[in-house]
Amino acid sequence: MKRISYIVFMLGLIASSCMTAAPKSGTNKDLSMVVGTYTNGSSKGIYTFRFNQIKGTALLLDSAAMLNPSYLTPSSNGKFIYAVSEMPDSTAAVYAYSFDKRVGKLHFLNRQLTFGEDPCYVSTNGKEILTANYTGGSMSVFPLRKNGTIEPLKKLFHGQTGGPDSVRQKTPHVHCTIFSPDGKYIFATSFSADRILHFELHPNDIVPHLSKQSTAIDSDSGPRHLIFSSNGKFAYLISELSGNVTAFSYSKEVLKRIQVIAADTLHARGSADIHLSPDGKYLYVSNRLKGNGIAIFKVNSVTGTLIKVGYQLTGIHPRNFNITPNGKYLLVACRDSNIIQVFQRNSTTGLLSNMHRNIIVDKPVCIKFVH
Numbered sequence: 288m289k290r291i292s293y294i295v296f297m298l299g300l301i302a303s304s305c306m307t308a309a310p311k312s313g314t315n316k317d318l319s320m321v322v323g324t325y326t327n328g329s330s331k332g333i334y335t336f337r338f339n340q341i342k343g344t345a346l347l348l349d350s351a352a353m354l355n356p357s358y359l360t361p362s363s364n365g366k367f368i369y370a371v372s373e374m375p376d377s378t379a380a381v382y383a384y385s386f387d388k389r390v391g392k393l394h395f396l397n398r399q400l401t402f403g404e405d406p407c408y409v410s411t412n413g414k415e416i417l418t419a420n421y422t423g424g425s426m427s428v429f430p431l432r433k434n435g436t437i438e439p440l441k442k443l444f445h446g447q448t449g450g451p452d453s454v455r456q457k458t459p460h461v462h463c464t465i466f467s468p469d470g471k472y473i474f475a476t477s478f479s480a481d482r483i484l485h486f487e488l489h490p491n492d493i494v495p496h497l498s499k500q501s502t503a504i505d506s507d508s509g510p511r512h513l514i515f516s517s518n519g520k521f522a523y524l525i526s527e528l529s530g531n532v533t534a535f536s537y538s539k540e541v542l543k544r545i546q547v548i549a550a551d552t553l554h555a556r557g558s559a560d561i562h563l564s565p566d567g568k569y570l571y572v573s574n575r576l577k578g579n580g581i582a583i584f585k586v587n588s589v590t591g592t593l594i595k596v597g598y599q600l601t602g603i604h605p606r607n608f609n610i611t612p613n614g615k616y617l618l619v620a621c622r623d624s625n626i627i628q629v630f631q632r633n634s635t636t637g638l639l640s641n642m643h644r645n646i647i648v649d650k651p652v653c654i655k656f657v658h
Contacts (some may be wrong), residue, residue, distance in 0.1 A: 308538075315340050315613055316658070319348075321368055322620070322627065323529030324358040324606075325629070330649040332356050333370060333384075335391035338656070340613050343629050345646045348391025354384055358653045359430050361386065365657040367435040368393060371406035371418055379404050381418050381429065383437045388657045397436045401427045402443055408463050408512075415493060417437065417464040419475065424459025425631040426475050426484075430493045441496045447480035452528060455479075458543070460476045462527075463512045468519030472498070472540050476510040481512060483616035485540060502542045504533060512561050521545075521591035525561040525572050530554060531573060532561065532584070534591055546592045550574060550582040565614045569596075573605040579607065581619065581630075583637050599639040604624055609654040616642075617650050620651040627651050 320338040324330040332353040336345040336458050368384045381394040403423025410417050416437055417427040424446045430438040448497065450456030460478035466488075467474065473486040473495050485498035509528030515521070522535040522542055530551025536541040550572040551558045557576030563569070563586070570584040570593060584596040602621030609635035610617050610632070617639055619628045627646040628641040 290569050292372045293301055294324075311368075311475070312605075318364070318611065319386075319391055319657040320345065320618075321359060321361065321655045321657060322648055322651050323359045323370060323655075324478060325357060325373075325622065325650040325652060326354050328366075328625075328649045330610070333359065333368070333393060334648060335386075335393060336646070337391060337616075338381055338611070339501075340611050340615060343631065343642050343644055344626075345629075345644075346413065347394060351384060353486065354378075356382070356487075358406075359653055359655055360409050360411060361430070361657045362435070367396075368655075368657075369409050369411055369416055369437070370637055371409050371420075372398070373405050373407055374384050375404050375422055377404075378421065379406050379423070379439060380390055381406060381409055381416060381427070385435060385629070386657065393528050395654065396434075399429055399439055403427055407424050410465050411604070412470055413610040414467045415495075417466075417473065417475075419461045420476075421462060421465045422458075422459050424461055424479070426461050428474075428494060440457060444475070444484075444497060445493075446475070446477040446484070447482070449480040450509065450528075452509070455509065455528065456460075456481075456507075462510070465515075467514055467540070468515050468632065474513055474542075476513055477501075477632050478511065478523070481506055481508050481510065483513065483524070486550065487540075498540065500540060502535075505529060505531070505547065508533075509556075511558065514561055514563060516563060516586075516591070517567055523561055523563070523570060523593075525550060525558050526555045527558050530556065530558045532570070534593055536591060545590070547594050547596065551578075553577040559605065560609055562608065564610055564632065564634075564637070564639050565612055566634070568634075569632075571610070572618065573601075574648075575604045575606065579603055579621075581617070581639065583639070585637060596636070598636060598640045599641075600629055607653045610654060612656060612658055618646075618654050620654050625651070627654060
């Protein structure tokens with residue numbers, strides 16, 4: 288009897304040890320990865336992959352033909368994918384696809400014209416679709432149907448000029464349109480005016496209202512992409528022309544500047560994308576045109592301020608990049624190298640190591656994970 292009790296006790300210890308060592312549920316499961324491209328080469332359009340979060344490897348699953356799907360976003364439940372067709376004319380549009388993430392299959396649902404040239408960003412809150420139209424200098428607003436399809440354009444908001452760059456800020460450009468963490472506001476980067484535009488979303492009202500409030504950025508900045516911390520207390524903006532990251536505290540529509548720090552010290556005027564690690568401890572920014580790479584910052588969780596801790600060189604023209612939900616890998620879409628590079632993250636230092644497991648894709652420019 289004592290021997291049986293001892294065996295049961297030991298088995299319990301082993302089980303407890305295994306349970307302690309096991310990763311949190313879902314943190315290491317395979318991901319569906321959706322990649323947008325430019326199609327002026329050999330690319331067909333959108334590609335889907337299965338990405339292994341343990342090994343850092345990818346398997347091609349499917350593709351969908353469309354012109355210049357340069358930016359895309361999944362719905363919160365992963366059942367739909369929305370992609371812009373970045374065309375410089377009246378054919379510019381936003382596309383809706385149903386998505387079977389188990390096998391990576393995309394099925395075209397419908398598309399709607401953006402009435403703004405070169406849409407370069409798309410976001411959704413499940414009720415509306417927003418596109419930022421770069422050359423059109425506008426933000427398009429579309430209602431969404433319950434079946435995932437997009438209704439025709441409901442409202443078009445135009446950006447402004449005012450920045451000093453006589454070439455790149457000569458006409459209005461809108462580069463990013465995102466919803467606030469509480470879902471009550473929309474923020475759009477007005478690239479040529481060096482401002483962030485604010486819009487209010489009222490309950491049961493599809494059309495946002497332009498707020499009297501906006502946020503001024505340093506002159507000659509060219510604000511590009513804006514993100515929020517997971518707790519909603521801070522926001523971070525990367526400006527393309529200045530190459531600076533502007534850190535803000537955030538509360539009830541108010542973006543209060545707390546810091547400006549350089550991500551592009553070479554002043555190449557080509558900074559692109561910005562993301563926080565899933566644990567919020569590190570912030571990453573991509574730079575192009577000179578010194579192609581990723582600037583790495585450590586985040587002060589209390590104040591939201593940043594300290595630069597490293598720089599990782601990448602392939603040519605790193606545009607969009609993304610971090611796996613478990614925080615283990617950072618993937619970079621290097622447009623002119625025709626690869627997606629896979630870097631392993633050191634969760635303690637934030638630094639990156641090239642895994643040399645390149646994913647070959649012609650002109651990749653957007654990476655999204657669906658899980």
